[in-house]
Amino acid sequence: MYIGFRICLPAAVSWLAVCPLAMFGQNAAPASPVPDWQIKAGGQMAFTVASVKPDTGPFRPPNFPLDVGDAFRPVGGHFSADFPLGTYITFAYKLWLTADQRQSMIAHLPGWVGTDRFDIQAEAEGSPTKDQMRLMMQALLAERFQLKVHFETQVVPVLAMVLVKPDKTGPKLRPHSEGVPCEATPATNGPPGGPPASGTSVFPPVCDVYMMTMSPNAGARAGSRNTTLDLLAGSLPGTGGLDRPVVDQTGLSGRYDFSIEFAPESGAASAPNAGTPADVPGSTFLEALQEQLGLKLEATKAPLRILVVDHVDRPSQN
Numbered sequence: 001m002y003i004g005f006r007i008c009l010p011a012a013v014s015w016l017a018v019c020p021l022a023m024f025g026q027n028a029a030p031a032s033p034v035p036d037w038q039i040k041a042g043g044q045m046a047f048t049v050a051s052v053k054p055d056t057g058p059f060r061p062p063n064f065p066l067d068v069g070d071a072f073r074p075v076g077g078h079f080s081a082d083f084p085l086g087t088y089i090t091f092a093y094k095l096w097l098t099a100d101q102r103q104s105m106i107a108h109l110p111g112w113v114g115t116d117r118f119d120i121q122a123e124a125e126g127s128p129t130k131d132q133m134r135l136m137m138q139a140l141l142a143e144r145f146q147l148k149v150h151f152e153t154q155v156v157p158v159l160a161m162v163l164v165k166p167d168k169t170g171p172k173l174r175p176h177s178e179g180v181p182c183e184a185t186p187a188t189n190g191p192p193g194g195p196p197a198s199g200t201s202v203f204p205p206v207c208d209v210y211m212m213t214m215s216p217n218a219g220a221r222a223g224s225r226n227t228t229l230d231l232l233a234g235s236l237p238g239t240g241g242l243d244r245p246v247v248d249q250t251g252l253s254g255r256y257d258f259s260i261e262f263a264p265e266s267g268a269a270s271a272p273n274a275g276t277p278a279d280v281p282g283s284t285f286l287e288a289l290q291e292q293l294g295l296k297l298e299a300t301k302a303p304l305r306i307l308v309v310d311h312v313d314r315p316s317q318n
Helices: 036-041 085-092 099-107 111-115 130-144 229-240 285-293
Strands: 002-010 017-019 049-055 078-083 117-123 148-163 173-175 210-215 219-227 246-248 256-262 295-311
Touching (some): 036 130, 078 085, 085 130, 229 246, 229 285, 256 285
Antiparallel strands (some): 002 017, 002 295, 078 117
């Protein structure tokens, strides 16, 4: 089945736009270069063997998180997951989408994309990294789902994340080197597909994951350790219920730890299974962003690298 429209997915940021064909004239720029993560992972790769089957039984969690983070426990080259196609696309191309944005993508793709889960079991030689698994998934989607995509760069309205004070971060955004080392909270003993457990009170309990918790009385708490400012910016639309993508313009490099606590506004994003948050006292998300992280958001326009879905089919039966 050929898809006569384009679904545009900005890479590694929490935003999605449905792009009519008319947008891809003079407003579209050539695609930006291959992302660094893909170059470092080693280019094109493929699983040695893979099984793709429709699944209507109970959901089974993946053997590692299919997110944009780097948290990964060695799995001996085995990939196991049970998700709709959209999840595999976002994993393969390292896209960060909120739940609403994912639903927007599904709404404009064939119906089975949002309703049908696919059990994928695959094997690879050696002990590939998480990013190498992404490259293998790209090849699998192209072969089994006839997925065809390309990237374009478009200038769109965004929120620029900048420092409130030049060269100064807030008290809850500090270089990772000043915090608890990742080795002190090893990612070895958690449940499959979820953040590992840890005996420490550090939040989040392990590195390389983004975590958000909500309490009816204490409000929301979000954070990550050993992350980049680019990934932090990508997380903000989902965390704060923002209506534009956020791009990092702080000029800061390196790895950071952060946590932020705020009172979620009505209709803001919530953590899974958190229920409806009650009104709680405290700073709004934007206030907390400035007070705790030393960051603010400014409306502007910026080029974003957009993944365009051109074609997709149901997978052939194994």
